[in-house]
Amino acid sequence: MELLKERIRRDGKIKAGNVLKVDSFLNHQMDVQLFAAIGREFKERFAGEQVNKILTIEASGIGIACVTAQSFGVPVVFAKKTQTKNIAGEVYTTQVESYTHGRVYDIIVSREFLGQGDKVLLIDDFLANGKALEGLARLVEDSGAELVGAGIVIEKGFQPGGEMLRAKGIRVESLAVVESMDEATGEIRFRGED
Amino acid sequence: MELLKERIRRDGKIKAGNVLKVDSFLNHQMDVQLFAAIGREFKERFAGEQVNKILTIEASGIGIACVTAQSFGVPVVFAKKTQTKNIAGEVYTTQVESYTHGRVYDIIVSREFLGQGDKVLLIDDFLANGKALEGLARLVEDSGAELVGAGIVIEKGFQPGGEMLRAKGIRVESLAVVESMDEATGEIRFRGED
Numbered sequence: 001m002e003l004l005k006e007r008i009r010r011d012g013k014i015k016a017g018n019v020l021k022v023d024s025f026l027n028h029q030m031d032v033q034l035f036a037a038i039g040r041e042f043k044e045r046f047a048g049e050q051v052n053k054i055l056t057i058e059a060s061g062i063g064i065a066c067v068t069a070q071s072f073g074v075p076v077v078f079a080k081k082t083q084t085k086n087i088a089g090e091v092y093t094t095q096v097e098s099y100t101h102g103r104v105y106d107i108i109v110s111r112e113f114l115g116q117g118d119k120v121l122l123i124d125d126f127l128a129n130g131k132a133l134e135g136l137a138r139l140v141e142d143s144g145a146e147l148v149g150a151g152i153v154i155e156k157g158f159q160p161g162g163e164m165l166r167a168k169g170i171r172v173e174s175l176a177v178v179e180s181m182d183e184a185t186g187e188i189r190f191r192g193e194d
Numbered sequence: 195m196e197l198l199k200e201r202i203r204r205d206g207k208i209k210a211g212n213v214l215k216v217d218s219f220l221n222h223q224m225d226v227q228l229f230a231a232i233g234r235e236f237k238e239r240f241a242g243e244q245v246n247k248i249l250t251i252e253a254s255g256i257g258i259a260c261v262t263a264q265s266f267g268v269p270v271v272f273a274k275k276t277q278t279k280n281i282a283g284e285v286y287t288t289q290v291e292s293y294t295h296g297r298v299y300d301i302i303v304s305r306e307f308l309g310q311g312d313k314v315l316l317i318d319d320f321l322a323n324g325k326a327l328e329g330l331a332r333l334v335e336d337s338g339a340e341l342v343g344a345g346i347v348i349e350k351g352f353q354p355g356g357e358m359l360r361a362k363g364i365r366v367e368s369l370a371v372v373e374s375m376d377e378a379t380g381e382i383r384f385r386g387e388d
Contacts, residue, residue: 029307030256030270032263058253062224063260063270069226076224076257113223 001041001175005190007034008154012188014181018156020188026153027060027125032067038175039068042123042151045173046072049148051121053077055114055140057107057132064153065123072121077114079107079136092142096135099128107132109139118145127152127174130161137170149173157191195235195369199384201228202348206382208375212350214382220347221254221319226261232369233262236317236345239367240266243342245315247271249308249334251301251326258347259317266315271308273301273330286336290329293322301326303333312339321346321368324355331364343367351385 013021025031051072056065057079065076082105091108098105114120120140122133133150140147149171155162157177165172177191207215219225245266250259251273259270276299285302292299308314314334316327327344334341343365349356351371359366371385 023304024306025269028271028274028304030260030263030272032260032270033267035260036264059256059272059274062253062256063272066224066226066229066257066260067264069224070230070261073227075219076226077222078224078253078257080222080253110217110222112218 001038003034003037004153004176007031008176008178009188014183014186014188016183018158018181020154020156020178020181022154026064030063032063035064035067036070038064038153039071041175042068042121042173043071046121046149046151049121050119051148053114053118053120053145054123055079055109055120055136056123057081057136060126061124064125068123068151076123077109079109079139081105081107092139094135094138094142097129097131099131107135107139109143111143114139114143114145116144118143119148120145121148122150123152124150125153127155127161127165127172128159130159130164133161133165133170133172134168137165137168151175154178195232197228197231198347198370201225202370202372203382208377208380208382210377212352212375214348214350214372214375216348220258224257226257229258229261230264232258232347233265235369236262236315236367237265240315240343240345243315244313245342247308247312247314247339248317249273249303249314249330250317251275251330254320255318258319262317262345270317271303273303273333275299275301286333288329288332288336291323291325293325301329301333303337305337308333308337308339310338312337313342314339315342316344317346318344319347321349321355321359321366322353324353324358327355327359327364327366331359331362345369348372 090111152174155174284305346368349368
């Protein structure tokens, strides 16, 4: 998606440790006009599929998922990272290892909102090691729902998540796959470019 | 907002301890078509204001804020609840007491995304004790931005948050104000009704 790649080149900041900061438009400040274009692109890529629910994970996936859901005309469910007293007792749960925070946490989805007959599209802002997506896919499997695929805004192609998920047979559509980044020069190379 | 009140009556569940569960359409599973109607209603109510940024707090405010932001044609910034290594070093920060979780946490917003010249609308799903909203208002004040007001989906009128914020001179527009709920009968009375 050219519009997105241009935006990453213009406003993304490369930091030590292979960190790509896109918090001016994607995951702290959020450009909802860009999100609308992203949503339409996901809808095009999954046009042949009967998606009836979008599943994401708090927090930064929620905005993209909600705007994307408008293109699909379906509701969003977001997996929560800790159990609160507001959640229903009956949940699907699994553990996820966080690369960003260096810890393991539980994610949960109420059984009321995911189950047999659902055709689920996963949406998230980033795919790096793929642990969060893998956890969401497990919740979908546990629920008896069908996993249609995953729509990712930015995939770090030099980290193993994308390959790991595709090897499991999951259809992953990433709108921008970063092959390499150079902290010194600020250069970003995307998959499919020379 | 009649559509919202009808939905709360139909799908909301009253639980012990004055808990109103609306997680089938508002804050776990999210009905983005309802969110679009909510966003248009906020835009009407704040039609005379030059809002250029919407501020919310993770996680459940983000979806409503993003869809509302499409009606306003402005970006969203969401306050984060803990510091991650992906956040810029320079942040505005304050402490918030959580009613739901029974603890105190820090919220942060990067200084890059809030400051003098901004006209900020706060958006959140719930207003009960008002601690989160009060924290967001402090961040806006600390940043030198102007606070236009707060758009709330559901206010618990029998808890002190709404009165406390209005007494501070903050314009609070709540789309449904619950005056009382009866766990035994399932009855909900909204402000403005007999």
